[in-house]
Amino acid sequence: MEFLIITGMSGAGKTRAADALEDLNYYCVDNMPVALMPRFAELCVATRGRYEKVALVTDVREKESFDELLPTLEAISAMDFTCRILYMDADVPTLIRRYKESRRPHPLSASGVSIEQAVKKEESLLAPIRDRADFIIDSSHLTLGQLQSQIFALFAPEGQKRGISVTVMSFGYKYGLPMEADLVFDVRFLPNPFYVDELREQSGLDRSVAEFVFSFAQSRSFLEQIEKMFDFLLPYYIEEGKVSLTIGIGCTGGRHRSVAIAAALNDYFVAHGIGSVNINRDIDRH
Numbered sequence: 001m002e003f004l005i006i007t008g009m010s011g012a013g014k015t016r017a018a019d020a021l022e023d024l025n026y027y028c029v030d031n032m033p034v035a036l037m038p039r040f041a042e043l044c045v046a047t048r049g050r051y052e053k054v055a056l057v058t059d060v061r062e063k064e065s066f067d068e069l070l071p072t073l074e075a076i077s078a079m080d081f082t083c084r085i086l087y088m089d090a091d092v093p094t095l096i097r098r099y100k101e102s103r104r105p106h107p108l109s110a111s112g113v114s115i116e117q118a119v120k121k122e123e124s125l126l127a128p129i130r131d132r133a134d135f136i137i138d139s140s141h142l143t144l145g146q147l148q149s150q151i152f153a154l155f156a157p158e159g160q161k162r163g164i165s166v167t168v169m170s171f172g173y174k175y176g177l178p179m180e181a182d183l184v185f186d187v188r189f190l191p192n193p194f195y196v197d198e199l200r201e202q203s204g205l206d207r208s209v210a211e212f213v214f215s216f217a218q219s220r221s222f223l224e225q226i227e228k229m230f231d232f233l234l235p236y237y238i239e240e241g242k243v244s245l246t247i248g249i250g251c252t253g254g255r256h257r258s259v260a261i262a263a264a265l266n267d268y269f270v271a272h273g274i275g276s277v278n279i280n281r282d283i284d285r286h
Contacts, residue, residue, distance in 0.1 A: 008088030020151035032056040087133035145241030166276040170262040172254025181248035204259025213260040254282030
């Protein structure tokens with residue numbers, strides 16, 4: 001079992017780091033008191049393998065916690081756990097700016113104590129923990145996506161690549177835009193199977209409707225162009241830290257053209273190893 005202790009400077013991104021670790025299947029607990037860590041480790045053992053990777057975000061700003069953390073880690077390590085420390089850091093000007101922007105008081109601030117003084121005091125108190133840390137991430141100049149990339153590089157299983165979860169959703173404009181869509185494409189410019197009597201009661205999932213839609217050059221060209229666009233976009237979305245993307249494909253009623261195009265785009269993603277699901281929001285509405 002692996003225990004990862006996330007600690008470091010207040011405002012340096014401990015909670016953000018925990019969020020990224022959750023995407024790597026860590027069981028994360030925020031604000032875990034140091035005194036409770038050994039008992040929590042025992043409870044994890046009792047689950048018999050249910051929690052193999054655990055990340056604990058701990059606040060060691062109280063003087064007693066500073067003294068307790070390192071002996072507590074030694075005690076957990078003695079229980080045959082892999083126990084490591086991720087220390088989140090940032091430079092003093094960045095931490096001051098973040099606290100001014102958040103309009104929250106620094107945990108060590110007090111009457112007559114400036115933010116800068118509080119930050120420097122915490123930096124001094126945490127120095128022994130920083131020296132003991134197995135990993136140090138300085139978030140001073142990192143975007144959220146860059147932080148996620150560093151977390152992934154440090155803690156992802158060997159051979160695992162960062163990915164993105166895609167949902168391709170067909171819909172009908174007459175029923176409104178899907179609120180969850182990140183990108184929306186209008187395919188009402190394509191010839192409409194609705195006006196073909198034998199196709200009207202079928203849907204874009206039926207072979208005859210799909211063949212009709214893709215019998216037109218503009219349909220094939222549109223699909224080709226949108227595939228090229230996502231070949232370009234998805235790596236940059238992943239690099240920026242986006243973990244999910246919903247693509248809306250809309251036609252008038254959401255039953256024929258959008259369904260056929262969405263199904264074909266979803267098949268393209270799946271064939272290229274991208275985790276993708278196809279949802280047809282309005283296919284059963286008349």
